[in-house]
Amino acid sequence: MYVYDQYDQRMIDERVNQYRDQTRRFLDGMISEDEFLPLRLHNGLYVQRLAPMLRIAIPYGMLSSRQLRKLAQISRDFDKGYAHFSTRQNLQLNWPELAEVPDILAELASVQMHAVQTSGSCIRNTTSDEYAGVAADELEDPRPWCELIRQWSTLHPEFAFLPRKFKIAVCGAEQDRAAIHTHDIGLELVPHPESGEIGFKVLVGGGLGRTPVIGSVICDWLEKKHLITYLEAILRVYNQLGRRDNKYTARIKILVKAMGVQAFRERVEAEWVRLKDGPSTLTEAEISRCQGFFTAPAYRHCDAAAVTAQLQAQAAGNKRFGNWLQRNTVDHRVAGYRIVNIALKATGYAPGDISDRHMEAVADLADTYSFGEVRTTHQQNLVLADVAQEDLYELWQKLDGLGLAIANLGYLTDIICCPGGDFCALANAKSIPVAEAIQSRFDDMDYVYDLGPLDLNISGCMNACGHHHIGHIGVLGVDKKGAEFYQVSLGGSQAKDASIGKILGPSFRREDMPDVIEKILATYVNLRTPEETFLDTYRRVGLDPYKERVYA
Amino acid sequence: MPDVIKDGRVVADPWQGQNLLTPQELNASGALLGAAAADAAPVAVVLAPDQPPSTIEGDLNRLGLVAINFPVFTDGRCFSYARELRELGYTGEIRATGKFIRDQLFFLQRCGFTAFQFEDDANLEDCLPSLTDFSESYQAAADQPEPLFRRRD
Structure with a gap:
């Protein structure tokens, strides 16, 4: 993974000093609340329902075991001993003290981490494919490009005060695991139709929130060296023309809709002419330097046939291991290895939450096995991206001992869920108790497996941090005259055939939600053909059969 | 006499008492002067956030001061305007006026602002350290034509 040099480290250290001084001046009454607001947001600090929330950047989801141990220590020393992994690959602390945040940032800087631009109207953490570099279906590793974008966007002087937040995602594989269609800018590494040279397809104006939109293609193929100048041109057009009078119409998706993609593209091209081939054009040396941080580790050679036979025997001998192996591990590009998912979706814990002790345990397992x-x-x-097949059984036993071997990856109970009304000041309704009630209702894993792959996403408000629009089943918390209700949508997808879910009908009370989900699932089971997933059936039969059953 | 921060120091405002033209007034005066405009004394103009540099592009060579006025400190358009002015070749003073704040000085300077005229009675000497919050940056900008990746050892 990327390792800071003296320049990277100096900038992050200076950022800590800058924010320490700003916090001091705020606490001394020398900066007003209004003026401090964007300064703290640019350092990841929200003020939430019960306490401040600090969002720590995990650039494109990559962590070293040393960094994970530091996060464990921070959550123990400055918080309540647990933290929350968000839907944008970041980590959130729910109970830090405002005055202690500079110390937390200094701790982060000591392991080459930061909270720069994790909130506020600026360019946020670039997200990517969690299987980058190891996926069997990958065309090219997106991480060097993510790092180049991270450096370009970090403390960018011109784009710190955009009309609204701005999110970029990059994918380089057959399957889109980065949801690039629902980002302000989505980048996909694709071959040129004639020459075959890999470049970027650029999508713009996707997003969730109040107005969900699938991104539009603004450039079919962009030569790699132009990546930064092209991004700069898009941002400059958005910074100047994006609406600033109303936060609900300020995202780039609204601008692109209002102008039309063609007119927006022409504006970007006009801006780009001035920047193209200028000093920010990427050099071969810099591209190679960044790629050099993401090389293959020293994989062991093994007798693949023998190892596979052994694994099959282990799976046959232990059904729980077999289930986990089948559901939670994924093909690796290197023979003899598999990608292991650790689902943070145990019933009774908020989705994405993890304790300090478990963070340390996972760090140890990463050192031993990945x-x-x-x-x-x-x-x-x-x-854990690089686990030798021969180590899988041992790893599973250790995860199981920790309660971290829940074999539900990609199934109904692997619920994606925002912190909701339990923590978040923006939420209309709680989301975690809904997730928990659904997980409790569907505790029969054979039934869950029989349902096949199913994305259930829950957001506590329109801001859609739980990405409810792109869940096969989406749940949105709404406020009805002061009471918490839940609106259900069906048919969303975050894959390359991305779609926005359609609203089923009037919203439901929280206590009714497990029944509602049960009726939706029963309808699917009745209607499906043997090969159909939940999404396939929905796309064939539409909303009506579900509506009839649920509102009968 | 009111002071401003200019080129990293607190100085008496060199444009004190100068009339700041709007882009419309500037264009009109340029048309009136015709060829004589090139020999006239440099003039000063003020841009609001809906008046991009393209509105004064034809008159840049007779300007000595472009003020860019912040209606609110979060109006990021002003940052792009300064960069565009520099990219258009304007080399005179670019001054931030209005509601910008001290904690933006580093970024403003990177975008091409060379002078800062605070609305309130800020202690200007106290604000100077914010100009040097960072000793290095990743991006190319008005103060550094080369991005870091072209300069790394």
């Missing part, structure tokens, strides 16, 4: 690296996912889970 070259000391851990990844975070936008499904709020963790990944």
Whole structure:
């Protein structure tokens, strides 16, 4: 993974000093609340319902075991001994003290981490594929590009005060695991239709929130060296023309809709002419330097056939291990290895939450089994990307001992869920208790497996941090005359065939939600053909059969 | 006499008492002067956030001061305007006026602002350290034509 040099470290250290001084002046009454607001947001600090919340950046989801141990220590020393992995691959602390945040940032800087631009109207953490570099279906590793974008966007002097927040995602594989269609800018590494040279397809104006929109293609193929100048041109157009009078119409998706993609593209091209081939054009040397941080580790050679036979025997001998192996591990590009997912979705814990002790345990497992690296996912889970097949059974036993071997990855109970009304000041309704009630109702794993792959996403408000629009089943908390209600939508997808879910009908009370989900699932089971997933059936039959059953 | 921060120091405002033209007034005066405009004394103009540099592009060579006025400190358009002015070749003073804040000085300077005229009675000497919050940056900008990746050892 990327390692800071003296320049990177100096900038992050100076950022800590800058924010320490700003916090001091705020506490001394020398900066007003209004003026301090963007300064603290640019350092990840929200003021929430019960306490401040600090969002720590995990650039494109990559963590070393040393960094994960530091996060464990921080959550113990400055918080209540647990933290929350968000849907944008970041980590959130729910109970830090405002006055102690500069100390937390200094601790982070000591392991090459930060909270720069994790909130506020600026360019946020670039997200990517949690299987980057190891996926069997990958065309090119997106992480060097993410790092180049991280450096360009970090403390960018021109784009610190955009009309609204701005999120970029990059994917380089057959399957889109980065949800690039629902980001302000989505980048996909694609071959040129004629020459075959890999470049970027650029999407713009996707997003969730109040007005969900699938991104539009603004450039079919962009030569790699132009990445930064092209991004700069898009941002400059948005910074100047994006609406600033109303926060609900300020995202780039609204600007692109209002102008039309063609007119927006022409504006970007006009701006780009002035920047293209200028000093910010990427050099071969810099691209190679960044790629050099993301090389393959020293994989062991093994007798693949023998190891596979052994694994099959282990799976046959232990059904729980077999289930976990089938559900939570994924094909690796190197023979003899698999990608392991650690689902943070145990019933009774908020989705994405993890204790300090478990963070340390996962860090130890990463050191033993996966070259000391851990990844975070936008499904709020963790990944050990490089596990030898012959180590899988031992690893599973250790995870199982920790309660971290829940074999539900990609199934109904692997719920994606925002912190909701329990923590968040923006929420209309709680989301965690809904997730828990659904997980409790569907505790029969055979039934859950029989349902097949199913994304259930819950957001506590329109801001859609739980990405409810792109869940196969989406749940949105709404406020009805002061009471918490839940609106259900069906048919969303975050894959390359991305779609926004359709609202089923009037919203439900919280206590009714497990019944509602049960009726939706029963309808699917009745209607499906043997090969159909939940999404396939929905796309074939539409909303009506579900509506009839649920509102009968 | 009111002071401003200019080129990193607190100085008496060199444009004190100068009339700041709007882009419309500037264009009109340029048309009136015709060829004589090139020999006239440099003039000063003020841009609001809905008046991008393209509105004064034809008159840049007779300007000595472009003030960019912040209606609120979070109006990021002003940052892009300064960069565009520099990219258009304007080399005179670019001054932040209005509601910008001290904690923006580093970024403003990177975008091409060379002078800062605070609305309130801020202690200007106290604000100076914010100009040097960082000793290095990743991006190319008005103060550093080369991005860090072209300069790393």
